[in-house]
Amino acid sequence: MTKDPSIDSLFRSAKKRALNEVGFQKTNDILSDTAKELVAGSGEKLIAFAFTCECSDLLCVADVHLTVQEFERISKRKGWFCVIADHQQVDIEKVVEKHDTHLIVEKLPGLLSGS
Ligand SMILES: [Zn+2]
Numbered sequence: 001m002t003k004d005p006s007i008d009s010l011f012r013s014a015k016k017r018a019l020n021e022v023g024f025q026k027t028n029d030i031l032s033d034t035a036k037e038l039v040a041g042s043g044e045k046l047i048a049f050a051f052t053c054e055c056s057d058l059l060c061v062a063d064v065h066l067t068v069q070e071f072e073r074i075s076k077r078k079g080w081f082c083v084i085a086d087h088q089q090v091d092i093e094k095v096v097e098k099h100d101t102h103l104i105v106e107k108l109p110g111l112l113s114g115s
Contacts, residue, residue: 014092017056018111021081024054028082029075035068045069055087062087064102079107 028051035049050063051071064082066074074080080096081104088095088105097104 014111017089018092018107020056020058021054021107022112024052025075025081027052028054028071032068032071032075035071039068051082053084053087054081055083056089056092057087060087066102074104077106079112081105081107 031049031051035047038049039045039047046067048065048067049071051066053060053062053064055062062084064084066082071082074082081093082102083105084102085098088103092111093105093107095103096106
C-alpha cells in the first residue's frame with residue numbers, strides 16, 4: 001500500500017515550516033542572553049525587546065516586543081512560539097494565548113519530532 005503523495009508532501013511542508021520556527025527561536029535565545037545582560041546592567045526589568053517573530057515564514061521580519069521574563073516563559077515550554085497577530089498557521093499550530101501585541105502558539109503534536 002502506498003501513502004497518498006499529496007498528504008505526504010503536505011506533511012513535509014508543514015514540518016519544514018514548523019522547523020523554520022525552531023530556527024527563529026534559536027535566534028531569539030541568543031537575543032535573550034544579550035537582553036538579559038542589558039537588563040542586569042540597567043536594573044530595569046520591564047524593558048520590552050524586539051524579538052523576532054517566530055512564525056514559519058522565512059522572510060518574515062516582524063518584531064515581537066517582549067520582556068526577557070515573558071520570552072523565557074514562552075521558550076521554556078516545548079512547542080510554544082511567539083508570533084505577531086495573523087502570523088499563526090492554523091494547520092500546524094494552535095493559539096494558546098492572545099496578547100495585545102502578539103500571540104503564543106503551540107505546534108500540533110508530531111510536527112517537531114526528530115528535530
Ligand atoms: Zn511572522
